Amino acid sequence: MPDWAAQVLGSLVTPHSRGGFVLQVSYFQATGRFFSTERFRAADGAYVQQRYRLGEVEWARYDKATRFHHRRLILQQFGVAPFEQVEAAVRQQVTHFARQQMNPVAVFRSAVDTLRVRRWEVPTYAALAGVVTEAFRMVEQQLTTQLAALLTPAVRQQLDALFTTEEDAPAHSHRPYRLTTLKRSLELMRPMAIRANVQDYAVLQALFAQVHPVVQSLDLSEEVVRYYARYVERAQVFQVRQQADKKYLMVLCFVVYQYYQVGDLLTETLLQAVQTHRNAAQRETQKRVYCQQQDLTGQLRQVLEGVVSHGAALAQLEEVAFSFARTNEEKVTAWLAWLQTPAVADFAQLGHTAQQLRQGGGGSRIGPYYQIVEERSRALQRRLGEILRTVAYEGAADSPLAQALAQYRVRDGQVSPQPPTTFLKAAERAALAQAESPVSLYKALLAGHVADHLKASKLNLAHSLRYCPFDTYLLEAATWEQQRDALLAQTDLVHLRELGPWLSE
Secondary structure, three states: OOHHHHHHHHHOOOHHHHHHHHHHHHHHHHHOOOOOHHHOOHHHHHHHHHHOOOOOOOHHHOOHHHHHHHHHHHHHHHOOEOHHHHHHHHHHHHHHHHHHOOOHHHHHHHHHHHHHHOOEOOOOHHHHHHHHHHHHHHHHHHHHHHHHHHOOHHHHHHHHHOOOEOOOOOOEOOEOEHHHHOOOOOOOOOHHHHHHHHHHHHHHHHHHHHHHHHHHHHOOOHHHHHHHHHHHHHOOHHHHHOOOOOHHHHHHHHHHHHHHHHHHHHHHHHHHHHHHHHHHHHHHHHHHHHHHHHHHHHHHHHHHHHHHHHHHHHHHHHHHHOOOOOOHHHHHHHHHHHHOOHHHHHHHHHHHHHHHHHOOOOOOOOOHHHHHHHHOHHHHHHHHHHHHHHOOEEEOOOOHHHHHHHHHHHOOOOOOOOOOOOOOOHHHHHHHHHOOOHHHHHHHHHHHHHHHHHHOOOEEEOOOOOOOOHHHHOOOHHHHHHHHHHHHHHOOOHHHOOOHHHHHO
């Protein structure tokens, strides 16, 4: 117990006052809170009675007035501000938290942490829970009020259309609401599923273009958007429609979140399809190289055996040529007979085999890997062609790949006779110049470079949850300059306002 508390304890007379004071000091040191006598633990009370020789204590006499007096004294001595003095600041802080994340439990815990860090009194659970609940109610009311003022008739009509069917007839299992069709399960690699995802993305893209100005004006955090979007995902359409005051806010957040989510899904499809394509091409390359090596070994053995046998025959002809036992007619007859043997015909066939060995085994002029990439390009295009035409990946203005991709989208996936190749490697450009189908090889190489740049964050998706540019995670410079002091206060970083002393260390 602190010295000041021991002095105060010495001035107290009645057992219930002394015991209550000791328990309140101990509980405050442990939890930062005060408790009524009903919350006192029996074991703690018994220990205090024995430790300070209080005798029999009538805890009921430790009334509210005495508790309030002790509370004020303890707060003053520990340098903690009473909750009623800082309640307005607490409400402001909790409202700020509520705007950032729609999770009451997380907001409650963040509020408790803030109270302790700033040496403010932690109130009762009911009091703080009431503040959190009221903050969420107020934030939601503000959002719906602002949205009602921002929604134009055209945007409202587009959102209302999601609660209807394609044929404007009653919905059933074979004729779902438009909103239901946008909630279908999402898959990665099946071509039919990819096509459905691209179609959903195109619908969401058109809706997003209309609601984006409203979203920017509302300044909705990612957590708020996710909270309402997931409610729409789980709920039935009629349940959303019954939310008269909030249905537009819910559907608006759903459109935004689903647009981001489907864009990320298509990007993941692109990355996975390219990797699968590369792995298959590498396996096929290894297989062909191995088979080619086996063929080369056989051809080389055939040529060597032919040369050896031909050399033996030439040695025999040499003996005939220099033999004095034969006449010239006999020698000519022996040579002509040899020229008509199958061995000479077989040796003549070795010229083609030797020519193949000289050229490196024959096959494609661009090498097996790029030949396989070219052969498999159509299968890759069936998965990624619509993604590259629909999803607007962005890069630096001077990026050769970003310029090539923009031209690809403008031409709706058609490759010009002289497509931009600056982004390709030298070996890829050489392979493209010698390819049997340059268009197929170019599209496969383009998809591969897009995947590599996405992984390296050199290409980004502006409206995304996982692939947006890094700068979007940062505060704008103008916002920082205008709200610097308030932001530092909200995050308890006021001591870092001047970085000079910290950087010098």
